[in-house]
Amino acid sequence: MEEWLYIQTEVYPALLKGFWVSLALIAPSAVFGLAIGITVGVLRVYGSRPVMAAANAYVVLFRGIPLVVQLFIWYFGLPYVKIYLTPFIAAVLGFSLCSGAYHSEYIRGALLSIKRGQMLAAQSLGFSTVRMIVSIIFPQAIRRALPGCGNEIIYLIKYSSLAYMITCIELTGQGKILASNSFKYTEIFLIIGACYLAMTSVASAILGRLEGRLRLPGFEHQRI
Amino acid sequence: MTTPILRIENLSKRYGTKDVLKGASLTVNKGDLKILIGPSGAGKSTLLQCINFLVKPDEGRVWLEDAEVHYTHKGDLCAYRQKVGMIFQDFNLFDHLNALENVRIGLVRVKGIGKREAGERAVRELERVGLRDHLQKYPAELSGGQKQRVSIARALAMDPKVMLLDEPTSALDPELIGEVHSVIRDLGANGMTMIMATHQIGFASSLASEIVFMEDGRIIEKGTPEKIFCHAENTRTREFCSKITELYGETR
Numbered sequence: 001m002e003e004w005l006y007i008q009t010e011v012y013p014a015l016l017k018g019f020w021v022s023l024a025l026i027a028p029s030a031v032f033g034l035a036i037g038i039t040v041g042v043l044r045v046y047g048s049r050p051v052m053a054a055a056n057a058y059v060v061l062f063r064g065i066p067l068v069v070q071l072f073i074w075y076f077g078l079p080y081v082k083i084y085l086t087p088f089i090a091a092v093l094g095f096s097l098c099s100g101a102y103h104s105e106y107i108r109g110a111l112l113s114i115k116r117g118q119m120l121a122a123q124s125l126g127f128s129t130v131r132m133i134v135s136i137i138f139p140q141a142i143r144r145a146l147p148g149c150g151n152e153i154i155y156l157i158k159y160s161s162l163a164y165m166i167t168c169i170e171l172t173g174q175g176k177i178l179a180s181n182s183f184k185y186t187e188i189f190l191i192i193g194a195c196y197l198a199m200t201s202v203a204s205a206i207l208g209r210l211e212g213r214l215r216l217p218g219f220e221h222q223r224i
Numbered sequence: 225m226t227t228p229i230l231r232i233e234n235l236s237k238r239y240g241t242k243d244v245l246k247g248a249s250l251t252v253n254k255g256d257l258k259i260l261i262g263p264s265g266a267g268k269s270t271l272l273q274c275i276n277f278l279v280k281p282d283e284g285r286v287w288l289e290d291a292e293v294h295y296t297h298k299g300d301l302c303a304y305r306q307k308v309g310m311i312f313q314d315f316n317l318f319d320h321l322n323a324l325e326n327v328r329i330g331l332v333r334v335k336g337i338g339k340r341e342a343g344e345r346a347v348r349e350l351e352r353v354g355l356r357d358h359l360q361k362y363p364a365e366l367s368g369g370q371k372q373r374v375s376i377a378r379a380l381a382m383d384p385k386v387m388l389l390d391e392p393t394s395a396l397d398p399e400l401i402g403e404v405h406s407v408i409r410d411l412g413a414n415g416m417t418m419i420m421a422t423h424q425i426g427f428a429s430s431l432a433s434e435i436v437f438m439e440d441g442r443i444i445e446k447g448t449p450e451k452i453f454c455h456a457e458n459t460r461t462r463e464f465c466s467k468i469t470e471l472y473g474e475t476r
Contacts, residue, residue, distance in 0.1 A: 131333055136329075
């Protein structure tokens with residue numbers, strides 16, 4: 001009974017607050033991450049040599065350094081050059097840049113998988129390169145990239161739990177505080193695990209539905 | 225009087241150390257149907273692709289209606305390509321668009337025509353190639369012959385001055401070839417200027433204003449179908465023609 005009261009009066013409000021912070025971190029990071037990923041992915045395939053090299057360097061850097069380290073650099077490192085970010089902004093920045101690096105790899109693969117004939121046909125109709133990429137190549141590529149990009153968004157939901165390391169108290173952060181006050185680590189982190197599981201399940205359901213809506217005749221999955 | 229609509233001079237293309245096109249020159253008059261024949265690897269495809277610069281020639285010049293095409297200038301190149309329709313052996317329909325959208329997208333995205341007007345035009349073009357009932361079908365739902373007819377409608381919608389056809393029926397089953405041929409025949413009857421690479425000798429000889437025999441990156445001989453198929457001057461032309469006649473049936 002006492003447990004229940006504790007959950008109702010302390011755990012629930014704190015976790016709800018954390019949950020909203022988590023969502024507030026995830027949503028913009030997913031959008032910015034995808035936008036960065038698409039831009040960088042396109043540049044890595046169609047950019048001029050120096051642009052391509054710069055985009056590749058970005059991916060090497062942000063995919064190669066642990067995310068926690070990146071977050072520490074944004075939050076604790078930047079003040080050395082007189083740039084002060086709030087924990088929230090630093091977290092969104094870190095997540096977006098890291099997520100973008102991964103997205104760009106899925107986008108790049110998808111762009112490379114589009115047959116040359118599609119480009120020849122567009123060019124022969126008088127499409128400029130930019131128009132061709134936007135109207136012909138990209139709509140096909142995004143369909144192929146979607147499973148990978150969806151995977152990355154699921155990942156993002158989970159690594160948003162690192163934000164508390166730079167004092168942005170989201171779901172995991174709230175849990176940590178609650179647990180260290182009450183020593184009910186198991187119960188609280190089971191609840192938190194369930195919350196993340198619920199978020200990723202909802203996200204994957206939405207992504208699955210999106211994949212279904214974008215499915216084209218001739219590209220259906222054939223059950224063997 | 226015949227007026228040259230497209231003139232190419234000395235087009236050459238080299239891949240590494242291999243010369244695939246060695247100085248091809250051709251003058252195409254309005255309403256002409258030039259047929260390119262020759263063994264595979266002769267440079268027919270390369271020539272066609274060089275004409276609209278899908279392959280950038282190493283040398284050579286192209287004029288459309290007396291204006292030289294400056295293909296290094298992107299705006300000029302895009303404007304020129306709108307006037308030169310291209311039909312590919314493997315159709316190259318846009319996989320993510322249905323038949324109607326395939327025809328419409330060039331009008332909307334390249335010509336900047338409103339979606340509705342472009343849609344009406346696309347329907348007319350698809351009707352013209354006999355596909356009124358297949359507007360909503362995606363490429364994967366169409367037969368090869370239907371796909372090729374959509375691609376012809378897509379090219380026609382841009383109001384080209386010249387059409388380049390790169391073996392338009394080579395990827396088709398024999399019973400589907402006829403429907404594409406009849407569309408091409410109609411085009412010719414309506415005065416469309418065309419350059420077509422094909423192995424369909426019978427069709428070629430019944431329609432062509434000139435047959436151009438290519439081998440090893442060069443134009444070896446050109447002339448009326450009668451001359452090329454019956455009294456060719458060059459031995460290689462004669463050999464090729466007799467071989468291909470054997471394969472694809474009578475010349476008429």
